[in-house]
Amino acid sequence: MFSNKMKYHSNSKIIIAVLLFLLSFQIYAQKNNWKAASFEVVKSKYKTFKTTQYAHVFSGSKHNIVSLAPELEGLTGVEIPLDLYKNGTNAPLKLKFKENAVVLVGIFQDKGNKEFLQLEPSSKSTLLLQNGVTITGLPPVNVYALSFEKGTHSILPDAKGLFAVLGVVQMKQALVQRNAEKLDGRLWNPTYIIEGFSDEKPLFEIIGGENKPVIDEGFPGTEGIQGGFEGGRVVKVGDTYHMFPTERAGEKGVEMYYDRVKTKIGHWTSKDAIHWKRESTILQASGTYAITEDDNPMNDRRAAIWSYMPVFNEKENKWYGYYLAYTVHKEIQPNHSFGRIWRCESTVAGINGIAGPYKDIGIIMEPGLDSQPWEGRQGVASFFPYQVGDKYYGFYSGAYPFESWKDYPKKSGKGWFVALAESNSLEGPWFRMNKGVEPIKTIHPVFVENPIVSQLPNGLYIAVFDGGPEGWGHHLPNMMGYTLSKDGIHWSEAHYWPIETKVDKWWDIMRTPLCLIPEGNDVYTIVYNAIDLKKRFHPTGMVKLKLNREVMDARLKEMK
Structure with missing residues (x-):
């Protein structure tokens, strides 16, 4: 035993020496x-x-x-x-x-x-x-x-x-x-287009932002949130920003993976998108793990709640909320499984009813007979509705695809995809377009997550989304991206924003944009989530962009 200890200490000294050499050489x-x-x-x-x-x-x-x-x-x-x-x-x-x-x-x-x-x-x-x-x-x-x-x-x-x-x-x-x-x-x-670093003129110029998180561990309102934030939406009503993030609440004394299970949807407000105040909890997940491996009603299907998207229904004069509820399994990857999209409504009428409270109306999309294998173990994994003329479309997503249904429920692959659903109203019913046979791959062939749609001044539709990590075994852009559409159905190849060229990079892994809010004079605000691998808490940041109208109009002309 003594000789083994000596060998261990000797090896440790060698390892430390090598690490110090590499560090000193890097500094040199x-x-x-x-x-x-x-x-x-x-x-x-x-x-x-x-x-x-x-x-x-x-x-x-x-x-x-x-x-x-x-x-x-x-x-x-x-x-x-x-x-x-x-x-x-x-x-x-x-x-x-x-x-x-x-x-x-x-x-x-x-x-x-x-x-x-x-x-x-x-x-x-x-x-x-x-x-x-x-x-x-x-x-x-x-x-x-x-x-x-x-x-x-x-x-x-x-x-x-x-x-x-x-x-x-x-x-x-x-x-x-x-x-x-x-x-x-x-x-x-595949290779990809980085805004400002290609043959094309950039549609947006990154003009700056906060050089550190706007919400981080220990900030007021973060009490009881072990793992920070991921996804959701920010909207601006009057002069007030309203944010509805997924709070990775977790539990003290429980490993950080549980942060992805026991989640909350919070409501935060700000006057400048920098200083935020937590107002309330909109939704709370159960955190209860599944009993069976398949999509079984015996399991708690609201064990994790994510991706809350508030949308104002002008016709009904009230806010609707669309959100994702998962079954969660301890041992099967991904632990988020069999996502279902719920719709809720504010009980307070008018644009100022955004704070709720909200009441659940029911499920609008779920795994079923019209699901396709590409939706995978995780789908339906997000939903965002938007209007085009008299029709409504909704981006819905899937992840960890099955090659075929014979792989259900455990043998899943890799890929994060989106497709479109359609409806005649925000209430639904919602139907998968083309029966969901193929996801949209014109944006990026393997990773598009949590797209949020709005329109530019010339009528072009723009969707901002999470472009995928550089980390966890993946080699993806590690930047937020955007895609454009003339008709809201056909979407262009993605462009990605290297925002660290204009703000200090405090993150290792870039995650999800929560908005693209016009502020006037062609300036836009993005609030986003990202990950600092040195800590458990995932913070929130903010950046400002400037739209180039000349490029915007040229992009519109290029589209068929």
């Missing part, structure tokens, strides 16, 4: 970014870009940097045309250097693929950073150094295949070789 790398050299692109329309997270590396593409070695941060790269280089039909890139310089070239590690330049270390090229950059949808990137004297030079003039020009640095400095251990960009598949 961050403090010793390679010094840039000035250059210009000769007789070419190629744009340059700042080498940083989200940088758009190739024109005519949706490929962006999602991670890079700190030595490269802040350098200037050259945005070269994707197809010309892949096809080998490009004219050589010429750069003019004002001093002796080193060009940092990204080489994609996919041997035998003629679409990518094949380059090996030689007297003219030195491997500096193994796995130095992650670019969405593309193989791992090794960064090579090519040295040039002052003057004008063609960069790899005889090379065929795609490569990336990631920066130009001064020759008179130490360039340390290492493995930066950045991931294979093909894990981020």
Whole structure:
């Protein structure tokens, strides 16, 4: 036993030493970014870009940097045309250097693929950073150094295949070789459009917001909420914001997974979307775990309550609430199962009746004979209704799909999907369109969660949604997204907002937008939930966007 203890302590010392070395090296790398050299692109329309997270590396593409070695941060790269280089039909890139310089070239590690330049270390090229950059949808990137004297030079003039020009640095400095251990960009598949980092002009400019959560652990009103917030909706009535978040109430002394079960729907108000006051509890889940594995009435089907969506019915002059109730199982993933959408009504008439109290009217959508396998173990997992002319449509979702019904109830896959239901009124009945055979995949093929629909000034419909995490084994955009529609039925490819480019990033995993509220002068407010992995409590944030009307009108013309 004593020798085992000695071995354990010895191994611990080695591990600690390795960790300290890695930490010190990371600090060294961050403090010793390679010094840039000035250059210009000769007789070419190629744009340059700042080498940083989200940088758009190739024109005519949706490929962006999602991670890079700190030595490269802040350098200037050259945005070269994707197809010309892949096809080998490009004219050589010429750069003019004002001093002796080193060009940092990204080489994609996919041997035998003629679409990518094949380059090996030689007297003219030195491997500096193994796995130095992650670019969405593309193989791992090794960064090579090519040295040039002052003057004008063609960069790899005889090379065929795609490569990336990631920066130009001064020759008179130490360039340390290492493995930066950045991931294979093909894990981020498919590629996606990042607002402000693509060939397109952005529809929205991120103009700022709060650099820290607006509601966090210990704030007034958070007493008894162990796990923070996730999902729901914010609406503005007069000069007051009303938020109805899912409160992951949980229970003290019980592991954090229970926060997802014992939930509440709270009502919070604010005058500025920054300072919030909790007013009341709208709904409370039971937190009771299921007895059986299937969708059985023996189980408590309101064990977890989520995704409360208040909608004002002008015809009836009252607020309706649509929300999700789950059966919860302790041992089967996901523990949220067999979602049902309930509708409730405020007992107080008029626009100011938003605070309720609310009375339940009944279930409007649930698993049944018209369900399809893609709705999965979790569906129906959210619902948001909106009006188009005389019709009403509703985004409903499913998750953890079954490949076929023979996989029911335990063998589920991965995927978070949405489809449309239709009705002649907000009360229903609601019917799955096309019998729910296929989810909408034009937005994103595997992840769209909790869309909330409104209209832009030119009549375009816009839905904001959770774009999926970078974490928990997933490689998704980790940003809030939006999609557009001319008719409220057919939806465009998603664009994603990198809000951390304008506000301090206090989160690790971005989650759900709760609104897109117009404030006048084309400014919009988004209140959102996100996750800081260092703590159990999931906070709430706020950001402001500015609409570009010229781009808005151009998008409308582009739509058929």
